[in-house]
Amino acid sequence: MHRRILPILNVLGLVIAVFGLSMLLPLFISLGIGDDAQLAFDKVFLLTFGCGLLLWLFGRLYRRELKSRDGFLLVVMIWLLLPVFGAQPLMFYLPELSFTDAYFEAMSGLTATGATVLGGLDALPPSINLWRTQMHFIGGMGVIVLVVAVLPMLGVGGRQMFKAETPTPMKDTKLTPRMTETAKGLWGAYMLLTTACTLSFWAGGMGWLDALTHAFSVMGLGGFSSHDASLGYFDSVTLEAIAAGFALLAGINFATHFMALRHLSLNPYRYDSEIRWFLSVVLLSGIGLALFLWAKDFYLDFPTALRYALFNTISVATTLGFATDDYNTWPLFAGMWMLLLATFSTSAGSTGGGIKMMRAILLYKQVYRELIKLLHPNAETPTKLGGSVVPNKIIYAVLAFMFIYVAATVVLSLILIASGLDVFTAFSAIVATLNNTGPGLGQVGPASTYAVLSDFQTWVCSFSMLLGRLELFTLLVVLTPAFWKK
Numbered sequence: 377m378h379r380r381i382l383p384i385l386n387v388l389g390l391v392i393a394v395f396g397l398s399m400l401l402p403l404f405i406s407l408g409i410g411d412d413a414q415l416a417f418d419k420v421f422l423l424t425f426g427c428g429l430l431l432w433l434f435g436r437l438y439r440r441e442l443k444s445r446d447g448f449l450l451v452v453m454i455w456l457l458l459p460v461f462g463a464q465p466l467m468f469y470l471p472e473l474s475f476t477d478a479y480f481e482a483m484s485g486l487t488a489t490g491a492t493v494l495g496g497l498d499a500l501p502p503s504i505n506l507w508r509t510q511m512h513f514i515g516g517m518g519v520i521v522l523v524v525a526v527l528p529m530l531g532v533g534g535r536q537m538f539k540a541e542t543p544t545p546m547k548d549t550k551l552t553p554r555m556t557e558t559a560k561g562l563w564g565a566y567m568l569l570t571t572a573c574t575l576s577f578w579a580g581g582m583g584w585l586d587a588l589t590h591a592f593s594v595m596g597l598g599g600f601s602s603h604d605a606s607l608g609y610f611d612s613v614t615l616e617a618i619a620a621g622f623a624l625l626a627g628i629n630f631a632t633h634f635m636a637l638r639h640l641s642l643n644p645y646r647y648d649s650e651i652r653w654f655l656s657v658v659l660l661s662g663i664g665l666a667l668f669l670w671a672k673d674f675y676l677d678f679p680t681a682l683r684y685a686l687f688n689t690i691s692v693a694t695t696l697g698f699a700t701d702d703y704n705t706w707p708l709f710a711g712m713w714m715l716l717l718a719t720f721s722t723s724a725g726s727t728g729g730g731i732k733m734m735r736a737i738l739l740y741k742q743v744y745r746e747l748i749k750l751l752h753p754n755a756e757t758p759t760k761l762g763g764s765v766v767p768n769k770i771i772y773a774v775l776a777f778m779f780i781y782v783a784a785t786v787v788l789s790l791i792l793i794a795s796g797l798d799v800f801t802a803f804s805a806i807v808a809t810l811n812n813t814g815p816g817l818g819q820v821g822p823a824s825t826y827a828v829l830s831d832f833q834t835w836v837c838s839f840s841m842l843l844g845r846l847e848l849f850t851l852l853v854v855l856t857p858a859f860w861k862k
Contacts, residue, residue: 382438384450389431391454395461396424398514402465402503405585411501416468424461445859452854455842459483462511469504470494476831483838485511487845488727490599490697490814491837493827497604502585505602509592515845516596516727517566517630565633566727570595573622580614594622597727599697599814606822608700613683616700620690627654627694629725649762650723650733657733658693658721662686665710672707685710693717695729697814704821711817715804718813729812729844731781735774737761742771780848785810788840795833805829809840 403417442450462482467473473481477493484491485508497505570591577587589602603609607619625633628651635644645651666678666685675681684701691698692714703711720736722728741759748757758765785806792802801818805826808816815822820829826837843851853859 381449381453382435383440384435384442384446384453385431386435386439387442387450388453388457389428389433389435391428392457392461393425393428393432395458395514396421396426396428398510399424399465399507401510402507405506406501406503409502409585411503413465413469413501413503416465417503417507419468420461420464423464427461448850448853448859451846452851455486455846458486459838462486462507465504465507466494469501474831476834477827480826480834480838481508482511483841484814485509485598485600486515487812487841488512488516488596488598488695488729489809489812489841489845490593491809491816491820491826491841492600492814493825493829493834495604495825495827497602498609500602502589502602505600506585506589506592508600509589509596509598509602512596512598512600513570513592514596516598516626517563561634561638562630565630565637566595568637569622569625569633573618576618576622577615580618581612582610582615590619591622593698594619594696595626595727597623597626597694597696597722597729597812599691599695601698606700607698616683616687619696619698620687623690623694623696623698624655624658626696627658627722627726627728629723630727631725632723647762648723650737653737654721654723654733658690658717659686661693661713661717662689665689665713668710669706674706689714689717692813692815693721695722695811695813699815699822702821702823704817704823715807715813715817718811719807729810731778731811734761735777738766738771738774739778741766742775777848780852781810784840784843784848788836791836792833795830795836797829797833805833805837806840809837810844812841812844 399417399421403414403421406414406417459479459482462485463475463478466481467475467478470478473494480491480493483489490512494500573594574587574591577590578584582590586602590607592598593600599606601607601609607616628645629648632644632648632651636642662685663682666682669675669685670678670681675684687698687700688703690696692703695718703714719730720733722730722732724732724734726732738759738761741761745757745759748755759771760766785803788806788810789799789803792805793799797805798818801816801820804816804818805820808814808820820826826834829837
């Protein structure tokens, strides 16, 4: 086992050290505004950066080019260890917070899930709330993609890490000849849109710190807020429209954003086969739910129904998780439909969770293909996406992914039910965490928190978030006996 772990310590230490450096932003803000969280951040910064530096120095003795298995193991170890360090500022400032809850909160932050165990957010120091959403920002695009941009300086190849971190059906597609340039380009587009989102929130009436906090959350499609009432605290149609618009942008493949910015052209959006499906499904669902709620007399007039239904549908479908109303009180169909959307709506290469729209499209096309073959057994009916024929190996991979996805949902839900949680809450909690959506239904609805769960149930949901963020296979392959054999 040590032969498998030692060669990755160099890069693991680098990632932890970079993560520690990211704590300087909330630390400086804490010092600048004079809240009482600076002691938590300076101690944790020294701890995190120091641990990363020691691992990096020790790992230099065993440094070599990463192989495929190294990439998978490294990604899993990073996503298991970073929440340990991310939880420390919360534990230092909130000593009554258990490690289980703090780890859950940090895992939720880094996986851009947005499920929380904390209440009284309005009373927390702004730097603590900023740190919670900054973890969304870091984890949304993927900390590995950021580090890949600097790995060549250390003589360590990053292609295996990048492939393990982005296990989408078309993960081998190259945007640039060099993996480093691809990572830089994706992060450049991500940071540009985050800056635009921050400025838009500020222009819409938020204070600059609230604007930055919520921009981190929106672009990472996380869902943490600095207020218990989430975005509903502001009661502003303008801010809701800004959040919804940027959430839709974050739900689009960032490779498409990158190519559009690189060529200063809208053509990449026209040629992206996922966008029309993504926008059509989400927006039509929002309008449909507005009509449904209005017909059920849940809202007195259609404009009000449209405001709340459209925003919350976009928020849940993109796995953002902000709420402007307690949709747990809506008719059951509405909440279940939104959770269904969260399982597949966002594009591959976006910061959203779920199985991704690309896989959903391929599944639909494969079902249609099988129906045609029943009518015409000898017909050649290749599956196409964006005008190109999709190889059968990708179809098989998608089918295998879906089997594991359904099995994981059922098994984890049954584990929560066996632990004493009611069926409805257990199922919605797993769907919400596995798809990195955040709020579920029942006892974990948008007006409540995951603090109602026992420690065991909290760890199950933490595992579910990690499993969903790494899109199942990256984590499961490390758990197989074959992985550890020569």
